[in-house]
Amino acid sequence: DTAVSQTPKYLVTQMGNDKSIKCEQNLGHDTMYWYKQDSKKFLKIMFSYNNKELIINETVPNRFSPKSPDKAHLNLHINSLELGDSAVYFCASSQLVGDYYFGPGTRLTVT
Amino acid sequence: ELKVEQNPLFLSMQEGKNYTIYCNYSTTSDRLYWYRQDPGKSLESLFVLLSNGAVKQEGRLMASLDTKARLSTLHITAAVHDLSATYFCAVSFNDYKLSFGAGTTVTVRA
Numbered sequence: 001d002t003a004v005s006q007t008p009k010y011l012v013t014q015m016g017n018d019k020s021i022k023c024e025q026n027l028g029h030d031t032m033y034w035y036k037q038d039s040k041k042f043l044k045i046m047f048s049y050n051n052k053e054l055i056i057n058e059t060v061p062n063r064f065s066p067k068s069p070d071k072a073h074l075n076l077h078i079n080s081l082e083l084g085d086s087a088v089y090f091c092a093s094s095q096l097v098g099d100y101y102f103g104p105g106t107r108l109t110v111t
Numbered sequence: 112e113l114k115v116e117q118n119p120l121f122l123s124m125q126e127g128k129n130y131t132i133y134c135n136y137s138t139t140s141d142r143l144y145w146y147r148q149d150p151g152k153s154l155e156s157l158f159v160l161l162s163n164g165a166v167k168q169e170g171r172l173m174a175s176l177d178t179k180a181r182l183s184t185l186h187i188t189a190a191v192h193d194l195s196a197t198y199f200c201a202v203s204f205n206d207y208k209l210s211f212g213a214g215t216t217v218t219v220r221a
Contacts, residue, residue: 031207043211045208049206101156103153
């Protein structure tokens with residue numbers, strides 16, 4: 001009964017391809033996030049969704065398009081992948097004034 | 112823009128000794144988080160500090176928060192090998208975003 005799950009765990013693809021990462025949380029939280037961790041381990045917020053509505057878009061290229069079909073799911077679609085998109089992408093969820101729970105991460109490698 | 116600074120970025124610890132990691136942030140916030148990350152793994156929550164003067168302890172780790180100084184510390188007592196990992200502090204400026212420090216990579220040697 002994983003709290004926040006992501007698929008796939010690993011994603012290897014070529015430049016120019018389009019790929020998606022899926023995230024689901026079973027904690028009943030209202031807010032979900034996508035974070036990117038680069039090769040130097042730096043973590044940066046990409047998007048925040050609250051009750052399926054986009055709250056934060058942190059100057060992410062529009063090749064990245066999040067979608068939240070319901071408040072338990074937040075998917076990330078990436079068009080025209082570039083080398084610089086290689087990173088680990090973490091999904092997370094939280095409730096107000098509470099802890100943040102992170103998924104296992106998706107390691108994306110663009111060749 | 113909220114800035115979160117951790118130091119040191121790298122910490123080589125000797126088993127049995129005590130160490131402290133510092134986390135400074137630039138804008139008023141009353142929520143601070145500490146996470147641990149092992150290589151290739153996700154982030155594991157260690158502490159959530161919600162008010163000025165908050166102190167929490169778990170095993171050999173103790174975290175504190177001084178909101179007036181905009182400073183949190185993570186104190187490690189009598190380091191052991193199992194504590195080798197990267198430790199992140201993160202600050203919530205509003206309800207929809209965590210801003211992370213750069214992380215402190217801890218290595219514990221015998």
